[in-house]
Amino acid sequence: MNDRESMLAALRNGLCGTTAPPLPPVLPSPELPGKDCAERFATMLRQVGGACEQVRDLAAAARRVAELLAAAEVRSLAVSDAPELAGVLEALPPTIRVYGPESDRTTLLAADCGLSTAQVGIAETGSLVLVAADERHRLCSLLPPRHLVLLPCSRLCASLGAALAALSSPDGRPRSPTVTFVTGPSRTADIELELVIGVHGPRHLHVLLIELP
Amino acid sequence: MSTKVALFATCLADQFWPEVATATVKVLERAGCTVTFDARQTCCGQPAFNSGYRDDAKAVARHWLDVFAGAEHVVMPSGSCAAMVHRYEQLFADEPGQLARAHELIGRTHELAGFLVRVLGVTDLGARFPGKVAFHDSCHGLRELGQREEPRALLRQVTGLELVEFTNGATCCGFGGTFAVKFPELSTAMADHRLAGTAGLAIDAITAVDASCLMQLRGRLQRTGSNLRVLHLAEILAS
Amino acid sequence: MTHLDAEHFDQNARAALQDATLRQALRRATDLFAERRARAIGAVEDWEALREQARAIKAHTLARLDHYLTQFADQAERAGVKVHWAKDAAAACRIVAQIAADHDCHRLVKAKSMATEEIGLNAALARADKEPIETDLGEWIIQLAGETPSHIIVPAIHKTRQAIGALFVDQLGIPPTTEPAVLADHARQRLRAHFAQADLGISGVNFGVAETGTILILENEGNARMTTTLPRVHIAVMGIEKVIPRFADLEVFLRLLPRSGTGQHLTTYQSLLTGPSPQDGPRELHVVLLDNGRSRIVADEAMRSTLACIRCGACLNACPVYQQIGGHAYGSVYPGPIGAILSPQLDGHAGATTLPFASSLCGACKDVCPVKIDIPSLLLELRHRAVLSPPPHQRRRPFLERLGFRLWAFCHRGPRRQALLMFLTRLLLRVPGVRRLGPAGAWTATRELPAPPRLPFRRRPEARR
Numbered sequence: 001m002n003d004r005e006s007m008l009a010a011l012r013n014g015l016c017g018t019t020a021p022p023l024p025p026v027l028p029s030p031e032l033p034g035k036d037c038a039e040r041f042a043t044m045l046r047q048v049g050g051a052c053e054q055v056r057d058l059a060a061a062a063r064r065v066a067e068l069l070a071a072a073e074v075r076s077l078a079v080s081d082a083p084e085l086a087g088v089l090e091a092l093p094p095t096i097r098v099y100g101p102e103s104d105r106t107t108l109l110a111a112d113c114g115l116s117t118a119q120v121g122i123a124e125t126g127s128l129v130l131v132a133a134d135e136r137h138r139l140c141s142l143l144p145p146r147h148l149v150l151l152p153c154s155r156l157c158a159s160l161g162a163a164l165a166a167l168s169s170p171d172g173r174p175r176s177p178t179v180t181f182v183t184g185p186s187r188t189a190d191i192e193l194e195l196v197i198g199v200h201g202p203r204h205l206h207v208l209l210i211e212l213p
Numbered sequence: 214m215s216t217k218v219a220l221f222a223t224c225l226a227d228q229f230w231p232e233v234a235t236a237t238v239k240v241l242e243r244a245g246c247t248v249t250f251d252a253r254q255t256c257c258g259q260p261a262f263n264s265g266y267r268d269d270a271k272a273v274a275r276h277w278l279d280v281f282a283g284a285e286h287v288v289m290p291s292g293s294c295a296a297m298v299h300r301y302e303q304l305f306a307d308e309p310g311q312l313a314r315a316h317e318l319i320g321r322t323h324e325l326a327g328f329l330v331r332v333l334g335v336t337d338l339g340a341r342f343p344g345k346v347a348f349h350d351s352c353h354g355l356r357e358l359g360q361r362e363e364p365r366a367l368l369r370q371v372t373g374l375e376l377v378e379f380t381n382g383a384t385c386c387g388f389g390g391t392f393a394v395k396f397p398e399l400s401t402a403m404a405d406h407r408l409a410g411t412a413g414l415a416i417d418a419i420t421a422v423d424a425s426c427l428m429q430l431r432g433r434l435q436r437t438g439s440n441l442r443v444l445h446l447a448e449i450l451a452s
Numbered sequence: 453m454t455h456l457d458a459e460h461f462d463q464n465a466r467a468a469l470q471d472a473t474l475r476q477a478l479r480r481a482t483d484l485f486a487e488r489r490a491r492a493i494g495a496v497e498d499w500e501a502l503r504e505q506a507r508a509i510k511a512h513t514l515a516r517l518d519h520y521l522t523q524f525a526d527q528a529e530r531a532g533v534k535v536h537w538a539k540d541a542a543a544a545c546r547i548v549a550q551i552a553a554d555h556d557c558h559r560l561v562k563a564k565s566m567a568t569e570e571i572g573l574n575a576a577l578a579r580a581d582k583e584p585i586e587t588d589l590g591e592w593i594i595q596l597a598g599e600t601p602s603h604i605i606v607p608a609i610h611k612t613r614q615a616i617g618a619l620f621v622d623q624l625g626i627p628p629t630t631e632p633a634v635l636a637d638h639a640r641q642r643l644r645a646h647f648a649q650a651d652l653g654i655s656g657v658n659f660g661v662a663e664t665g666t667i668l669i670l671e672n673e674g675n676a677r678m679t680t681t682l683p684r685v686h687i688a689v690m691g692i693e694k695v696i697p698r699f700a701d702l703e704v705f706l707r708l709l710p711r712s713g714t715g716q717h718l719t720t721y722q723s724l725l726t727g728p729s730p731q732d733g734p735r736e737l738h739v740v741l742l743d744n745g746r747s748r749i750v751a752d753e754a755m756r757s758t759l760a761c762i763r764c765g766a767c768l769n770a771c772p773v774y775q776q777i778g779g780h781a782y783g784s785v786y787p788g789p790i791g792a793i794l795s796p797q798l799d800g801h802a803g804a805t806t807l808p809f810a811s812s813l814c815g816a817c818k819d820v821c822p823v824k825i826d827i828p829s830l831l832l833e834l835r836h837r838a839v840l841s842p843p844p845h846q847r848r849r850p851f852l853e854r855l856g857f858r859l860w861a862f863c864h865r866g867p868r869r870q871a872l873l874m875f876l877t878r879l880l881l882r883v884p885g886v887r888r889l890g891p892a893g894a895w896t897a898t899r900e901l902p903a904p905p906r907l908p909f910r911r912r913p914e915a916r917r
Contacts, residue, residue, distance in 0.1 A: 002537075003536075003537035003538070003539065003543070004525070004535075004537045006537075006539065007537045007539055007692075007741070007743055007747065008518050008521065008522060010539075010743070010747040011517050011518040011521065011692075011747050011750055011751075012518045013751070014747055014748070014750050014751025014752075015515065015516070015517065015518060015750060015751065018515050018753070019515075020511075020512050020515035020516045021508065021511050021512050021515065022508075022512060023508075023509065023512040023513075023697055024505055024508045024509065024512075026698065026700045026701065026703075027498075027501065027502070027505050027703070027704060029703065030496075030497070030498060044717070048716075048717075048720070101732060105648060105682060106648055109644055109647070109648055124717075125717050125718045127718060132729060132732060132733075136731070136732050138677075138681050138729075138732045138733060139681065139732065142674060142677050142678065142681065143678075159703075160703050160706060160707065160718075161700070161703040164699060164700060164702055164703055165700070167699075167724075168664075168699055172663060172664070172699070173531075173664055173726075174664050174666055174699070174724065174726045176726075177531065177532075177725065177726050177727045177728065177729040177733075178723070178724070178725055178726075178729045178732070178733055179723075179724040180677065180721060180722070180723055180724070181718070181721065181722035181724075182720065182721060183717070183718045183719070183720050183721075184720055185720070186672070186673055186674040186720060186721075187672050187673070187720055188589045188590075188636055188672060188673045189606070189672075189714070190588070190589040190590035190593065190606060190607070190608055190636075191589070191593075191608070191611075191613050191616055191632040191635060191636065192477070192480065192481070192612065192613050192632065193480070193481050193484050193485070193606065193609075194613075194632045196632050196633045196636040198636075198640070199589055199636045199639065199640055199673045199674065199675075200587070200640060200643065200644075200673045200674035200675040200677075200678060201673065201674025201677065201678075201720070201721070202674075222909050222910070222915075226909060227908050227909045227910055228874050228877075228878070228904065228908045228909075229902050229904060229905070230902070230905075231905055231907065231908055231909035231912060234909040234915070235909065235912070235914050238914055238917075248917060249917055250910075250915045250916075250917050252867055252910055252915065253866070253867045254867070255864040255865070255866070255867060255870045256864045256870075258864075260857075260860065261857050261860065261861055262832070263813060263832065263835070264809075264835060264839070264853075264857065265808075265809075265832075265835030265836045265837075265838055265839035265840075265849070266836075266839055266854075266857040266858075266861070267836045267839075267840075268861075269857045269858060269860065269861035270861070272861045272862075272864075272865055273861050273864040273865060275865075276864065276865045276866065300832075303829060303832070352812070352813070352814035352815050352816070353815070356814070356815035356816070356818065356819060357815065382486075383816075384772050384814075384816070385772040385812050385814035385816070387772070387812060388812065389811070389812025389813055389814070390812075390813075391891075392809070392811070392812045392813070393894075393895065394891040394892075394894040394895055395462070395809060395894075396462055396465060396810070397894040397895065397897055397898060398465070398466050398469050398898070399465050399466075399469065399773065399776060399777065400812070401898040401899065402469055402776045403772050403773070403776060403812065404899070406772070406775070406776070428902065429899065431900070431902070432895070432899030432900045432901060432902070433898065433899050435899075435900040436898060436899050436900050
């Protein structure tokens with residue numbers, strides 16, 4: 001008997017004759033106060049130390065990104081492969097070096113800022129859902145000290161449950177081998193439970209909610 | 214027709230704190246009950262059960278069931294002993310005969326404050342007690358019997374009494390039965406923390422529904438030179 | 453880096469009580485935790501419904517764990533995960549070391565995981581000269597100090613900022629500081645150098661979804677993301693009880709765990725991994741399924757709910773015993789109330805005859821448990837077993853205690869015997885020296901013992917009714 005079979009046999013023998021209590025149906029997601037997902041998303045994100053602002057369209061987002069990068073004196077930018085970013089990158093001054101997702105680890109670790117979109121935003125918690133199969137943003141969202149995110153309002157959903165449902169393909173399998181939920185900047189409270197922002201992941205998380213598609 | 218109550222005095226009150234049992238009788242009579250005391254009673258079995266000696270606990274619990282079989286209500290000045298009787302279900306899980314007898318009595322077994330408020334629907338017993346009193350939630354009364362409000366409702370009706378809360382919530386006094394003598398330093402540290410929850414309250418007394426918690430707190434207060442009074446709820450309600 | 457001996461909980465506790473700094477740190481931390489948790493769950497209307505749902509899901513899953521574990525393994529393999537089966541700690545360590553050797557990995561990084569603490573993975577890998585660098589700030593502090601964690605989610609909860617500052621000065625040569633933000637920044641810089649080079653990442657697993665073969669890892673710092681993204685191989689060590697049936701069940705657990713643990717609505721990061729992702733992450737994902745005594749607990753109906761634990765740490769924070777002495781005194785990987793029921797049942801049976809007694813049975817743990825584990829009842833069951841049939845090589849309960857309870861029970865089966873016992877007890881207690889002996893002595897060392905009244909209640913006139 002191999003290890004798998006012997007471990008499963010131990011469980012089966014131990015449970016022999018056990019009647020399992022029923023598996024309860026999945027609970028419905030809670031009703032959230034307030035209708036406006038964008039407003040709730042921004043409030044919740046700010047509560048955990050993230051920044052959030054609304055812009056009208058992609059062109060406005062591009063202008064705002066340039067402003068934010070200038071203000072933070074960003075010289076190197078790690079970007080994902082999201083097509084929405086093309087226009088934004090064109091509007092950047094040539095002094096900013098841009099590194100794509102195929103760049104090596106050392107370069108990305110040294111970048112000043114990361115730029116990506118997110119596939120879903122969760123109003124209930126102010127969370128971003130990064131679906132790696134749809135966009136190569138695993139590293140640019142993690143390694144630089146800043147992460148700047150463009151999120152169309154149309155991608156907002158009300159609850160955690162709705163977001164989880166959106167992650168499954170029709171056959172019930174996850175759409176992507178890697179999915180990351182991000183709720184605010186990196187934090188730790190490992191020293192005397194005192195909150196410190198930005199220990200391994202980004203110190204600054206800035207979301208631009210885009211009103212028009 | 215008055216409610217018939219069989220008093221279970223509990224070993225601690227019977228042997229070390231008889232005033233508590235006496236006060237319990239007085240309060241129950243004031244509430245219109247007819248109280249009987251069966252002198253065959255001993256203990257609910259909790260010390261052995263909580264220490265893992267289930268056979269010994271069973272022997273004593275069987276005697277308890279013998280004594281109180283057929284009682285209309287069994288009332289005791291202790292949340293912990295009442296909770297122990299509720300635990301007879303776990304104790305006699307493998308003895309259907311005893312389990313059936315236990316089931317019969319569990320629903321009719323009450324801690325004093327719970328009995329007064331839940332069963333009799335009484336909160337005002339005409340008691341007077343001048344002073345500021347902090348109520349200590351005994352863990353079993355609070356968590357196993359779910360009685361947070363009942364004792365407070367009774368205390369609020371006591372003339373002259375100002376009810377205040379410990380500043381450190383509902384934390385354990387550190388008694389825990391044999392725990393208190395197995396780990397005396399730890400138990401004492403817990404008592405000190407509990408008592409720190411009265412600092413700055415300027416209270417005149419601490420009260421609770423369990424003589425065991427009170428023995429712990431009183432023992433520690435006396436040793437540390439405090440003259441803060443420690444009284445059982447029954448004693449206040451009987452005053 | 454060894455644990456204290458769980459068999460000597462009493463001595464460990466006594467020593468901890470002497471440590472004023474430790475107790476100050478614990479009081480501060482556990483008070484803060486309680487406050488944050490209360491605030492977080494206060495905002496959830498259906499908290500009790502969530503707890504009940506989680507309890508029911510776990511009760512069902514554990515009673516059919518053979519089925520769900522098979523499904524999990526099959527689905528994970530279908531997604532490209534290499535699944536390994538480890539019946540005990542030694543097997544799990546061997547598997548991890550073998551994977552590291554097979555892939556020629558030499559620079560190991562690790563995210564916080566209780567399962568890897570449980571199997572002593574770091575020590576095992578150190579013997580192969582491959583000790584991983586801990587990357588969670590708290591775990592890294594513990595590793596630098598050569599200690600063991602004292603809390604499930606805040607490993608260095610027992611250390612003050614002054615102690616950590618001194619440790620960093622000593623070990624890293626930084627300029628003196630006690631500022632958490634500065635200390636964390638040093639950690640960030642140092643650990644980035646390790647991440648840049650790492651070729652193997654090791655993590656634990658918070659939940660494994662049977663339906664999809666997905667593993668879920670929760671964290672706040674980002675080190676688990678880095679550990680599971682940057683190295684070319686990722687190994688996740690997962691206790692077999694971490695399986696939940698459906699992907700949609702994650703919602704209830706994600707709403708319960710962070711609120712119970714740290715008082716957050718959601719931890720900063722959740723990584724949901726369904727197979728490797730060679731394009732932008734590890735080429736290989738290995739999941740090591742760990743038994744180490746769990747199948748025995750699953751088979752034990754009275755104790756099965758022990759395995760429902762989702763390791764939030766709320767019972768530690770709420771426990772008045774833990775609040776006084778911290779985690780090290782338990783002498784086992786899992787401290788606090790959950791440790792007192794879990795450790796004695798895992799392989800090794802740590803503290804089987806001591807830890808279940810390390811509780812006043814106050815029930816605060818049961819109140820805060822997000823999956824409604826009735827810890828006091830389980831402690832009582834383990835106490836019974838410690839008396840009845842202690843595991844081999846563990847101390848039996850003292851003979852005098854056994855005899856004492858036998859005598860006590862004999863005397864409480866009838867009023868006359870009890871009267872005789874109490875008469876003798878009361879008489880004895882009047883003899884001055886007796887109050888300093890045995891259990892009475894343990895009491896009177898720090899507390900007054902009431903003088904027995906002249907007459908017990910039963911012999912007073914008001915008892916004749």
